[in-house]
Each structure stands twice: as C-alpha cells, then as structure tokens.
Amino acid sequence: MKSSKLLKNRVVLAIGAGVVATSAVAVSAAGLGTLSASGVGTSTAAVSGCQDASLTVTWPTPAYSADGGAGGVPTYTVSSVDLGGIIGTCQGKPYKLTVAKADGTSIQEKAGTTTDESATTTVTLNAAADSAQIGTVTLTIYNT
Numbered sequence: 001m002k003s004s005k006l007l008k009n010r011v012v013l014a015i016g017a018g019v020v021a022t023s024a025v026a027v028s029a030a031g032l033g034t035l036s037a038s039g040v041g042t043s044t045a046a047v048s049g050c051q052d053a054s055l056t057v058t059w060p061t062p063a064y065s066a067d068g069g070a071g072g073v074p075t076y077t078v079s080s081v082d083l084g085g086i087i088g089t090c091q092g093k094p095y096k097l098t099v100a101k102a103d104g105t106s107i108q109e110k111a112g113t114t115t116d117e118s119a120t121t122t123v124t125l126n127a128a129a130d131s132a133q134i135g136t137v138t139l140t141i142y143n144t
Helices: 002-030
Strands: 035-038 043-048 055-058 063-065 075-084 094-100 106-113 121-130 136-141
Touching (some): 055 136, 075 094, 094 121
Parallel strands (some): 035 055
Antiparallel strands (some): 063 075, 075 121, 094 106, 094 136
16 A cells, blocks of 8 residues: 555656646747748747747748649649748847658758848748648747
8 A cells, every 4th residue: 555655656746847847848938939820831939049029930822733743743832931020139140940741850941041130031942842741840040
C-alpha cells in the first residue's frame, strides 16, 4: 500500500513539474511577437528579439496550372509572400523564412534582409510552391 501511494505522489509531482515547465516556456515566448497567416491555410510561428508586435504573412492569389502537379494533377502555386507588421527595430535585419509541410518537412528556405523604412517585406521564393503542400511558415528575424 505504501509503495502505491509513493508511486501516485511521484506521478502527481512529475505532472506538476511538466505544467510548471510548460508555463515557463509559454511566458518566455510571449514577448517574442506572433505571426498570423492570411490565405493558403497555413499555421505560422515567429521568433524575433527585435519584434514585440504581431507579424502577418499574406500570400498572393495562387496561380493555377492545369497540369502542374505530379501525374498531371492541377495545382495552385505561390511564388512570393508578404511579411507585414515589421516594426522599426526589426527593419533592415537579416531573416530566415522556412516554408514547410504540415509535418514540418521543409519545402524551401529563404534568407534575406527585411526592408528598411517599411513595415512590409516581400519575399520571392526560390521556386513556386504548391499551395496544397504548404502547412507551416516559420520566420526568424535576427537582432544583429
């Protein structure tokens, strides 16, 4: 009986520690800013030491190709993305944008520098991406 109570206490302690650790991560990430997507149905994440306000990702209208996919399947592709809401302290800073599938597999990455004197930076992708494949977008702005 004693060992059962001890095991129960250890499980409760482990769960409590997990909740505390999760809360600490959520609090520390709260000041980094957020990234919200418009169009294409993606989820997003942003990490930036210079940005404490929300960022936006806006996709252009996808281009239709009747035989652009594997096996001649019609596709809708995007070849650029607008990053908006960039505050002055993040303008002119290097960034890395990762476009990935929903499972996190990278489709492509693009590095560059955010636009000086503008809250919006347009990123031209290395190659047109099939919008059906895009599941997540991650943006990192380096505070150098």
